[in-house]
Amino acid sequence: MKEIFSSPAKYGYKLKAKQLYQPIRYSEIKVDTTINNLAVFAQSKGVSYAQLKEANPWLRSRFLPDKSRKVYYIKIPMKDDLYYTKRKFTTYKKEWVIDKK
Known part of the structure; x- marks a missing residue:
């Protein structure tokens, strides 16, 4: 699991930034x-x-x-973060994301 999380694309996991949950403030x-x-x-x-x-x-x-x-x-x-929004955020682990769109 550690290896998959450190290099997800290598194992076929391809995520886009918009697919990730946003951290709650x-x-x-x-x-x-x-x-x-x-x-x-x-x-x-x-x-x-x-x-x-x-x-x-x-x-x-x-x-x-x-x-x-x-x-x-x-x-x-924060109330705005308890529900899905399209708020811009920085990715927690940049290696998880292959496409920023």
Whole structure:
């Protein structure tokens, strides 16, 4: 698998840049208080609970206790990147792409 990923065209995998998924961009929110309900928090930021959990796998429960007022940075996915767009982007691995069109 490593060899295929390092030289996909050599093994018959020919991709165009427009066929690749675009990476999701995130904004970060600084939090230093308890969040009692992460689903409500996510909704207030315009994303679903599942999208919030996917962006922040370190969140283990449905709430974020913070009695010591420690600072956390929570990633919020940008709404435009959650759905297919024709946004221009740079290819993660240039060797994966044979045609830029």
